[in-house]
Amino acid sequence: MAGLLRIISALLDLLVPSSAREDPRRRLRHRGIAKALLSISGVVTLLFVVYVAIRPELMLQEVLLFAAAIVAPMLGALFVRITGRIAGGLILTNVAGIGIVAFWCGVTGGIRSVALPWFLPNLFLLSTFGSKRMLVITAGILLTVVTGLFLATTRGWLPPSQVPATLVPQFNFLSMVSSVTVVVLAALAVTGAREKSKQLLFEAKNAAE
Numbered sequence: 001m002a003g004l005l006r007i008i009s010a011l012l013d014l015l016v017p018s019s020a021r022e023d024p025r026r027r028l029r030h031r032g033i034a035k036a037l038l039s040i041s042g043v044v045t046l047l048f049v050v051y052v053a054i055r056p057e058l059m060l061q062e063v064l065l066f067a068a069a070i071v072a073p074m075l076g077a078l079f080v081r082i083t084g085r086i087a088g089g090l091i092l093t094n095v096a097g098i099g100i101v102a103f104w105c106g107v108t109g110g111i112r113s114v115a116l117p118w119f120l121p122n123l124f125l126l127s128t129f130g131s132k133r134m135l136v137i138t139a140g141i142l143l144t145v146v147t148g149l150f151l152a153t154t155r156g157w158l159p160p161s162q163v164p165a166t167l168v169p170q171f172n173f174l175s176m177v178s179s180v181t182v183v184v185l186a187a188l189a190v191t192g193a194r195e196k197s198k199q200l201l202f203e204a205k206n207a208a209e
Contacts, residue, residue, distance in 0.1 A: 011038075015077050017084040028196050032189045033086060037073040037093060039185035040121065044069045047178045054170055059162060065104050072096040087134060094122045094138050102145045109161035110153030111146070114171035117179040119146070124183045 013021075015034035020026035048066040052058060076093030080086055098119065105113035119142055152158050163171055 015081045017081055019084050030080065030086070033080060033090070034077045035189040036186040037077040039189065040073040040097075040182050041070045043178050043182050043185070047174060050174060051171075054174075055164075055167060061107060062162065065100060069097070069100050072100065091134060091138070095141065097122045098138070098142055098145055102149065105149050106152070106158055107161070108163050110158045111150045112153065113149075113161070114163055114168060114175045117176045120179050121182040121186070124186060 012031045012034050016027050016030040020030050044066065048070070051066070073093055076089045076096075079092060080089035083089070101115055101118045101122075104115040104118070105111070108115055122138065122142065
């Protein structure tokens, strides 16, 4: 267990831009963001494994959606690592996430989709790490997408759901549990980073005094 934690810690350090490594507070912030993004990929990977166990006959588009949902947060973390631009990485990741979930909803029942709860982690990440402007913009995009799904569903523009009716309760449960898990893991990452940042400020204050 200790070895796994060391590997994860080393991976998080690799995702910290070189310009932020000498500043303890900035380093903690970047590590927290990387941890939150990678937690999304990890939870979606586990969700995919359970999804396949329940419904082995997945269509190609479903497999591609899962692959995109796993890779997108990783690419967001790499973007932040390479450019050092937290805002840009979060916006790109969230827009990609909204697009993936929207398409997933489109093939699984629209506004009734089992994938609908997965819109929530997008807003949570921005409300935690992003600015007010980023949050408002993303919320506007999300509301537009949800409205579009509602209209498309009520007017019969979408194809029949690809999820068998007998499996809807199971997938609803998995979707809700997995999206809540992502939010909790991201919250833990943020809380841990903030506590360490406060400790650094306290130590710096004592040193200055």
